[in-house]
Amino acid sequence: MSRSAHPAGPRHADVYPEGHYTAPADDLNALDEKVWARTVRRNEEGVVSVGGREVTRLAEEFGTPAYFLDEADFRARCRAWADAFGTEADVFYAGKAFLSRAVVRWLKEEGLNLDVCSGGELSTALDAGMPAERIAFHGNNKSTEEIVRAVEAGVGRIVLDSFQEIVRVAHIAQERGRRQRVQIRVTVGVEAHTHEFIATAHEDQKFGIALAGGQAAEAVRRALKLDGIELIGIHSHIGSQIFDMAGFEVSARRVVQLLAEVRDEHGVELPEIDLGGGLGIAYTSEDDPREPHHIAKSLTEIVTRECEAAKLRTPRISVEPGRAIVGPTAFTLYEVGTVKPLEGLRTYVSVDGGMSDNIRTALYDAEYSVALVSRRSDAEPMLVRVVGKHCESGDILVRDAFLPADIAPGDLLAVPATGAYCRSMASNYNHACRPPVVAVKDGAARVIVRRETEEDLLRLDVG
Ligand SMILES: *Cc1c(COP(=O)(O)O)cnc(C)c1O
Numbered sequence: 001m002s003r004s005a006h007p008a009g010p011r012h013a014d015v016y017p018e019g020h021y022t023a024p025a026d027d028l029n030a031l032d033e034k035v036w037a038r039t040v041r042r043n044e045e046g047v048v049s050v051g052g053r054e055v056t057r058l059a060e061e062f063g064t065p066a067y068f069l070d071e072a073d074f075r076a077r078c079r080a081w082a083d084a085f086g087t088e089a090d091v092f093y094a095g096k097a098f099l100s101r102a103v104v105r106w107l108k109e110e111g112l113n114l115d116v117c118s119g120g121e122l123s124t125a126l127d128a129g130m131p132a133e134r135i136a137f138h139g140n141n142k143s144t145e146e147i148v149r150a151v152e153a154g155v156g157r158i159v160l161d162s163f164q165e166i167v168r169v170a171h172i173a174q175e176r177g178r179r180q181r182v183q184i185r186v187t188v189g190v191e192a193h194t195h196e197f198i199a200t201a202h203e204d205q206k207f208g209i210a211l212a213g214g215q216a217a218e219a220v221r222r223a224l225k226l227d228g229i230e231l232i233g234i235h236s237h238i239g240s241q242i243f244d245m246a247g248f249e250v251s252a253r254r255v256v257q258l259l260a261e262v263r264d265e266h267g268v269e270l271p272e273i274d275l276g277g278g279l280g281i282a283y284t285s286e287d288d289p290r291e292p293h294h295i296a297k298s299l300t301e302i303v304t305r306e307c308e309a310a311k312l313r314t315p316r317i318s319v320e321p322g323r324a325i326v327g328p329t330a331f332t333l334y335e336v337g338t339v340k341p342l343e344g345l346r347t348y349v350s351v352d353g354g355m356s357d358n359i360r361t362a363l364y365d366a367e368y369s370v371a372l373v374s375r376r377s378d379a380e381p382m383l384v385r386v387v388g389k390h391c392e393s394g395d396i397l398v399r400d401a402f403l404p405a406d407i408a409p410g411d412l413l414a415v416p417a418t419g420a421y422c423r424s425m426a427s428n429y430n431h432a433c434r435p436p437v438v439a440v441k442d443g444a445a446r447v448i449v450r451r452e453t454e455e456d457l458l459r460l461d462v463g
Contacts, residue, residue, distance in 0.1 A: 022286065024381035024402035028372070034282040034289075035369050035416045037070035037329050039440075046376020048414065051440030055333055055373050055412055058445060062438050064412070065353030066451070067423055069330040071106070071441035074419075077292075077325045078110035084296035085319065092136055094277045094322025095121045097420035102439060102448040103326070104128035113156070115277075115320050119146045126153055136320075138185075140206050147172050157181045159235050159274075161208060166223050174228030183235040183274055184209060184223060186216040188254040192239035192247030192278065207237070211254055220262050233315060234258055237276025240323065243289060245298045248275055252299070256306040259315065269313055275299060277320035281327040283417045284369045289324070323420040330419035332357060332435070333373070334397075336411045337389070347384045349403065351413060354388010355395045356432035358415070358422045362394045370398045374412035377404035386413065390430050423449065431457055 025032075031042055040050050047054045050068050058068060081091045092113040095103075099116075104125050107114055114130050116122045117138040125135055132154040139146070140161045147165075150158055151173050160166050160182050173180040187208040209219045216234075223231045236251045255273055263269050280289050299317065307314045334351035341347040360366035370386050382405035386398040397415060426434045433452035438445050 021383065021400035021402070025285070028381055028402060028404050029376050029378075031371065032282075032285045032369070034285060034287070035328070037331065037416070037419075038073040038076065039070050040331070040416075042373075042376070046374075048371070048373035050331070051445070052443035053440050053445050055414065058438065058440070059333060059335065059374075059412055061445065062436060062447065063451065064333050064335045065351070065357055065435045067330050067332050067357075067418060067435055067437045068445075069326075069419060069437055069439050069448070071329075071439045073329040074103075074326060075106055075110055077329065078107060078112050080292045081296075081319075081321060081325060082111050084292035085300075085317070086296075088300065089296070089316065090318040092274075092318055092320045093325055094320045095125065096424060097322030098326045098330075098422075098424045098437075099124055100437065100449050101128035104130050108134075113318075115322075119143070119149060122146070122149060122153070122155075132156065136183075140208075144168065144172070151176060151178055151180050155180075157183055157232065159183045159185050160219070160223070160229075161185050163209070163219060163222065166219060166226070166229070170223075170226035170228035172228070174226075178228070179230050180228060181232050182223065182229045183233045183272065184216065184219050184231065185235040185237070186211050186219075186255065186258065188236050188238065188251045190238050190247050190250045190254075192242040192244070208235075211258060216258055217261055217265070220258070220266075224266055224268065231270060233270050233272025233274060235274040235276065237274075237320065238278060240278045241280045242278045243280045243287070245290075245295070245302075248299060249302050251275065252302045253306050256303065256310055256312065259307075259312055260310040263312065269315075271315050272318065273303065273315045274318040274320065275303075277322050277324070279321050279324040281323055281417060281420075284367050286367075292321075292324070295319075327420035328417050330422075330437070331414040331416040332418045332422065334386075334413050334415070336407060336409050336413060338409060339407055346400075347382055347407075349384045349386050349407060349413070350389060351386060351397065352389060353435065354390045354397060354432075355392065356388070356390060356427050356429045357435050358397055358418055359425050359427065360421055361396050361399060362392070363425075365399070368398045368401075368415050368417065370401045370403065370413055370415050372403055372407060372411055373414040377406055379404035379406040381405070382407070386415070390432070428452075428457060433457065 092115045094115045113134040133156040135155045137150040137158045185208040338350045355362045381402040388395040436451040437449040439448045
């Protein structure tokens with residue numbers, strides 16, 4: 001699954017330590033289109049641009065660190081997902097990957113639906129004008145207040161995650177004279193990883209209601225009895241950053257099996273099945289994600305085949321990509337502050353951000369690429385670790401990468417594929433001010449989430 005240590009080649013034989021790196025690319029100035037947003041280019045002088053705007057100018061105007069999001073790419077990815085599934089299925093963007101008012105408007109314009117999993121995400125969605133019926137509400141411990149707001153707003157569905165919640169949502173809806181459309185989230189006993197899936201023992205986690213032991217069947221039994229809710233389907237989400245469709249196949253088969261049991265026991269054919277999100281993207285040149293139309297084709301085929309076998313009408317499918325839509329559309333721009341060569345080990349390159357704007361490397365050993373973007377360099381490749389400015393030795397952005405050996409303070413570096421789970425997981429550690437998100441399109445750049453300021457931090461500090 002992971003990249004193994006490769007000898008870096010004769011040119012770079014000076015004893016590199018063990019690590020998850022491959023030999024450097026032939027030309028470090030080349031930008032692999034797999035990991036960069038669609039409109040990213042490098043010009044003759046070596047300056048990289050996005051949406052027609054050079055990063056050197058963007059850094060002057062907006063400062064660093066900052067996230068730059070390619071709006072045209074975001075919209076194109078929304079359309080690719082919507083077109084791939086056509087009118088036969090629904091695409092819900094998972095808001096937790098990255099949500100802002102602008103994002104909500106783009107989703108609305110491009111015909112996508114939206115998953116939220118907190119009151120905060122719900123209020124952003126509604127404030128920016130997403131019609132409530134196009135919103136799905138998730139979460140394993142929604143508060144009573146959140147459920148009330150979702151029901152009163154008229155969200156299209158609430159995804160129920162526990163026996164308590166079945167009763168809670170039914171009660172809240174009934175009190176208000178409503179019948180809330182719901183799905184039940186089940187755990188199918190499959191946990192999918194990047195390049196593999198494991199089909200045992202993964203009921204041991206907090207989400208959903210297990211199919212095993214008849215738990216999910218019991219949840220359906222209870223839900224069908226309650227007037228305040230209308231059970232419209234079964235939901236399953238098996239993991240994240242998945243490339244292999246095998247996990248989805250097992251998941252779909254097990255969910256369809258539940259639908260057949262429900263039909264046999266209750267004479268009801270539930271009309272919807274949601275297969276969740278989790279589709280992988282390229283963080284490095286090693287990753288090979290599938291195109292939405294391949295994913296749509298194989299998911300639709302799997303569900304159709306399983307339903308035919310079970311003599312069920314094929315339910316309406318929905319999917320919930322988050323990362324696969326927003327992840328590749330943004331990069332984080334940093335300025336190099338210090339360069340510290342450690343003899344026989346590697347060189348540490350410190351930038352002006354870190355784990356406060358991208359926690360993924362520290363949190364789960366995520367792999368990223370990095371490039372020098374403010375100029376061209378034909379210097380030899382040098383093994384580096386790109387680190388932040390926080391008071392933690394685990395404050396690593398890119399664990400192992402090659403940069404030109406003449407990298408120096410003042411250079412701009414960009415880490416691609418940071419659109420998902422970076423700004424949305426950003427923190428104020430060390431009282432860092434969270435970076436802005438700047439949308440760039442057709443030569444125009446505009447801030448969609450502004451940079452946090454020290455006044456913002458002090459405003460919360462009321463002691
Ligand atoms: C996180 C999540 C998603 C989105 O996952 P991605 O890996 O971003 O595609 C979709 N559905 C549910 C229920 C989730 O929890």
